[in-house]
Amino acid sequence: MDNNNIVKGIKAGDKNAFDIFYQQYNLELFRTAFLILGNSQDAEDVLQETFICAYRNIKSLRDEEKLKAWLFTIMKNWYYNILVGK
Numbered sequence: 001m002d003n004n005n006i007v008k009g010i011k012a013g014d015k016n017a018f019d020i021f022y023q024q025y026n027l028e029l030f031r032t033a034f035l036i037l038g039n040s041q042d043a044e045d046v047l048q049e050t051f052i053c054a055y056r057n058i059k060s061l062r063d064e065e066k067l068k069a070w071l072f073t074i075m076k077n078w079y080y081n082i083l084v085g086k
Contacts, residue, residue, distance in 0.1 A: 007064040050075040
């Protein structure tokens, strides 16, 4: 499923589209968060918060082709909060 269909599906409330979205990006996001934070628990927390935030704000995504960049921007904001808080 391409990004356009994933985003349209999530916006329409399609659970399967969100599952595909999660499977497509979770490993790459986790690896990035782990490399930056150096801690698997913090990386898991950031991953969870990233997907929750993405789900809640998917309607604000204007360009479906930039889904990955949008998702990584959300994650960057979450791990920045963790790094600043330490």
